[in-house]
Amino acid sequence: MDRILGIDLGTSTSEIALLKDGQPFVIPNHLGEHITPSAVGLSDAGKIIVGKEARxxxxxxxxxxVIEVKRLMGGVETVSLGGKEYQPxxxxxxxLSYxxxxxxxxxxxxxxxxxITVPAYFSDTQRRATVEAGKMAGIKVERIINEPTAAALDYGLEHMEDCQNLLIYDLGGGTLDVTVLEMFEGILDVKASxxxxxxGGKDFDRRLMDYLLKRFHAQYGLDVSEDKRALMxxxxxxEKCKIALSQHQEHHLLIxxxxxxxxxxxxLEETVTREAFEGLIKDLIDATQKQIDTALADARLSAPDIDLILLVGGxxxxxxxQxxxxxxxxxxPQSLVDPDLAVVRGAAIQAGILNDQLYGENDLIITDVCPYTLGISVLDYVxxxxxxxxxxxxxxxxxxIPVVKEKAYGTVVDDQTEVExxxxxxxxxxxxxxNFLGKFLLQDIPPAPAGQEKINVSFAYDVNGIxxxxxxxxxxGERANLSIETTGVEMVEEIDTEGWDKLPNARRFKAIIRKANRMLDNGKAGYYAVEMESLISKIKVGLVQDEELETLNELKDELHDIIYEMMEETDA
Ligand SMILES: Nc1ncnc2c1ncn2[C@@H]1O[C@H](COP(=O)(O)OP(=O)(O)OP(=O)(O)O)[C@@H](O)[C@H]1O
Ligand SMILES: [Mg+2]
Incomplete structure (x- = not known):
């Protein structure tokens, strides 16, 4: 069978899973373990080894x-393995091959x-490198999804009927992601990341290491910071000490x-208390308040609006x-998902959605966002x-996402023939x-006075975040501008959903209407006008069949009318 699998390619550990009878199933590795260390090595015989053996x-x-290679993905730095240089x-x-x-x-x-999952905050180049890794392993990467979104899918599958705002705090070995999403009737609408x-955990390890090295130095006057083996x-x-301190108030460390x-x-002998360890990492964790605040503000929510907090990552x-x-x-925060396996389980669910293995009442939809602002450098007049x-x-x-944005720019000097x-x-x-992402040159602009020649720039950000x-x-003359018609003006009292049950996407449409009604009840009509557009565009993308588009457009018109009507009432 032409199956799609879900993979969590983590900084410290990686997992693989599939959807089986509507449920995610994590596949054990050759050693019978569900979690594989993200370590690669060269054996004595010069063979590539992966996982526990390498670790x-x-x-x-x-x-x-080599460990923690994920931290280098998308960068120019190479890693040396057995004297040979490799790209991350x-x-x-x-x-992946393993x-x-x-x-x-x-x-x-x-x-x-x-x-394959990636941190929501992975950049375009890091995502491309991940797709490339898949290619090198001989597979087609059908979709790149964000780790917190995957975790939400895992939670969502068991809580289809719930309507709530979730905040996912994902702190793993190397990355932090804070994601806010709204869940309603099987639609997971990511608001902000x-x-x-x-x-990540590696930074906490480093803090503890530096602390112990300093203590050792004070005790023996010896600096071992160059001794690679001692450091290892x-x-x-x-790391053992850190993990033990999550359970116990103190840990005795002896090397x-x-x-x-x-x-x-x-x-090296030292007793480390939980309190001392917390003192070492406190500022790093407290600083994540910034990511929480940004995610909430971008989602236009405040802390009390969050119904549920999910923790993901070791x-x-x-x-x-906590x-x-x-x-x-x-x-x-709630322990409603397995912090180690939620991401790979979610990847398997997404794979199942792509494979049409989930339908009927288990039909989940996810939408995602581009967490970065993207643009170009221009000459401006102030x-x-x-x-x-x-x-x-x-x-x-x-x-x-997906999103396509296009903008026109004029030439800035007379007879300008090219633009970078x-x-x-x-x-x-x-x-x-x-962050500079890249550049390209447009040449052979016909000579004309400044500003007369126009250049169209379009940005398309796809579901993989690329x-x-x-x-x-x-x-x-290569392209014309596309203008979108605004909706009709006819007034409609009530949305007529008769016969909709027969449509393949009936549940989704109804969910939108329910949501619309909820927001209208809350007096959020103006906000809803914007929200609805984006919601409908999400549902359109690749999910709706041609004949349904018409119904969807009708729905959009009707909702618009109701909103305008309500806004007028509020104004009056
Ligand atoms: N009980 C624990 N207490 C503290 N830290 C822990 C505990 N268990 C695991 N960790 C830490 O969690 C990290 C690994 O978490 P996880 O496997 O979720 O990360 P990852 O998926 O590999 O990384 P990322 O998602 O950032 O790419 C390691 O730094 C590990 O030391
Ligand atoms: Mg992870």
């Missing part, structure tokens, strides 16, 4: 072992398609023969993290003076302060 040799052969996506492809191999053996069938790609051993013990002091071996087991979230949101390096936004952050389009991602007004940019010289 186990880290101490003995650090130069033949190649290393990731070994992990997981796929386990699945093939377990299921006894060929697998060549998968859904905010995060930090460089924060310390790192292992530090025999840690270093040589004046020719004599000395041990690092959310730290009691301080307390912090409870204080930040005034509500205690008070009549030209200002270079201004950032012109095409896609504001947290817009629902520089693409950035970020929140700064000055383009160069943002951006396509296009520029068109308008006068050379």
């Amino acid at each position: 186990d040799q880290l101490l003995l052969k650090p130069e033949d072992t 996506q190649q290393i990731s492809s070994f992990i 997981l796929l191999d386990c699945a093939r053996k377990y299921l006894d069938e060929d697998i060549d398609r998968a859904v 905010s995060g930090n790609n460089k924060l 051993r310390l790192r292992e013990e530090v 025999p023969f840690f270093a040589d002091v004046e020719g004599k071996p000395v041990s 690092s959310t087991r730290i009691p301080y993290v 307390n912090f979230i409870e204080n930040a949101l005034g509500k205690s 008070g009549g003076f030209p200002v270079t390096d201004a950032f012109d936004v095409l896609i504001p952050r947290n817009v629902t 389009i520089n693409v950035y991602q970020g929140e700064y007004k000055k383009a160069s302060h943002n 951006l396509q940019i296009e520029g068109t010289i308008v006068s050379s």
Whole structure:
């Protein structure tokens, strides 16, 4: 069978799953374990090894072992393995190949398609690198989905009938994601995501390591920060200590023969209390208030609007993290999903949706957002003076995806024959302060006075979170502008949904109407006008058959009318 699998390619651990009889099923690896360390190594025989086997040799052969490669995805830095340099996506492809191999053996069938999860806050280049890793592993990546969205799907499958606002706090080995979404009748509507790609359990380990190294230095006057082997051993013990402190108030750490002091071996021995550990990581966790605030503000919600908080990722087991979230949101987080497996289970559900394995009452829909502001650098005029390096936004952050945005720009000098389009991602007004994504040149603009020739720039951000940019010289006639008709003006009293039950998407349409009514009841008509447009566009995308589009458009018109009517009433 042409099955699609779900894969969580994590910083520390990775998992693979499929949808079986309507439920996610996590496939055990060759060792019978559901969780595989994201480690790649070279065996004594020079063979690539993955998972526990590679993780186990880290101490003995650090130069033949790679961990945490996810942190390098999409970057230019390579990793060395057995003296050979590899791109991060190649290393990731070994992990994927291993997981796929386990699945093939377990299921006894060929697998060549998968859904892979990435942190919501992964950039375009990081996503592309992930797709590439899939290709290198010989599979087609059918969809890239955001990890918190996957976790929400796992929760959503069991709570189809609920209507609530969720906040997902996902803190793993290397990344933090805070996502706010609304769930209603099987539709998971992601409102906003905010995060930090460089924060996770590894940073807590590092803090604890630095602390112990300092203590050791104070005790013995010895600096071991250059001793790779000692550091490796310390790192292992530090992670164990951190995990133990999630359960216990203190932990005794002992590393025999840690270093040589004046020719004599000395041990590193220390009792670390939970309180001391919390003091070391407190500022890192407290700083995530920023991501919570941004996600809430972008979702236009405040803390009391959140009905449920879901914790995902191994690092959310730290009691301080749980307390912090409870204080930040005034509500205690729930352990309603498995923090280790929710993401891969959600990936399997998404794979099942793509495979048409979920239908009827279990029909889940997800929408997602682009968490970044995207745009180009332009020449702007401020008070009549030209200002270079201004950032012109095409896609504001947290817009629902997929999205296509197009803007026209004029030439800035007479007889300008070419224009360079520089693409950035970020929140700064000055383009160069943002992340530079890439550039391209448009040439052969017909000579004309400044401003006469127009250049169309279009940004298309797809469901995988991958951006396509296009520029068109308008006068050379390659493209015309598309204008969207505003809706009709006829007044309708009530939405007539008779006969809708027979439509394949009846449930979805009805859910929209229910939502509309709820928002109208709450007096949020104006807000709803915007909201509804985006909702309908989400449902249209690839989910609705042609003959249904007409019904959907009628619905949109009718809802619009009702809203306008209500707004007029409010004004009067
Ligand atoms: N009980 C625990 N207490 C504290 N930290 C823990 C505990 N269990 C696991 N961790 C930490 O959680 C991290 C791994 O979490 P997880 O497997 O969710 O991350 P990941 O999916 O690999 O990373 P990411 O999602 O960031 O790519 C590690 O840093 C690990 O030390
Ligand atoms: Mg994870």
